Amino acid sequence: MSRRPRRNHTPAFKAKVALAVIKGEKTLAELAQQYDVHANQITTWKSQLLEGAAGVFGAETRPDPGQPAIDLKAIHAKIGELTLANDFLAGALVKAGLPSAKR
Template sequence: MTKRSRRTHSPAFKAKVALAAIKGEKTLAELAQQFDVHPNQITTWKSQLLEGAAGVFGQEKAESKEAAVDLKALHAKIGELALENDFLSGALSKAGLLSAKR
């Protein structure tokens, strides 16, 4: 009997199988046959889904903190570029290469 090569399943597939197990409409053996996965693997995915379910509702706070950091960096870059523009426009106008009209 030949061994099956190691398979990697996508997160979407794992979630689909775990949700089917949580629903409880079919037994683990039936789900294992339907999705061609070992019943122990289904149990593992189910427990991972249940453990990580609380994190789904807590993501809003984490994302807002990351966005604040990005805004600070963007504001700093905008200020830096505004200073460069002012400096260069002053230097060019002194050299006579930039007209007074904009």
């Protein structure tokens, strides 16, 4: 007996199957046979859909924990430093007799 190769289902297919389960028009066994997917897999997709449904409407607007908070004061300080350095170097170019980068 040969094993079936591993299948990768698209997110659209998973959503379609999970929505069919939520509608409740057919039993889990009927849907598993119709879509040729194991019933446990359909149950998993259903639970994932129900857990993530609130995110569709923007209920969870928490920032990603992997992203550091943006420090605007530090960014503005750095912009000031770079502007000061550019002005200094532009003046040094003019004093050296070289063409300025400003046009």
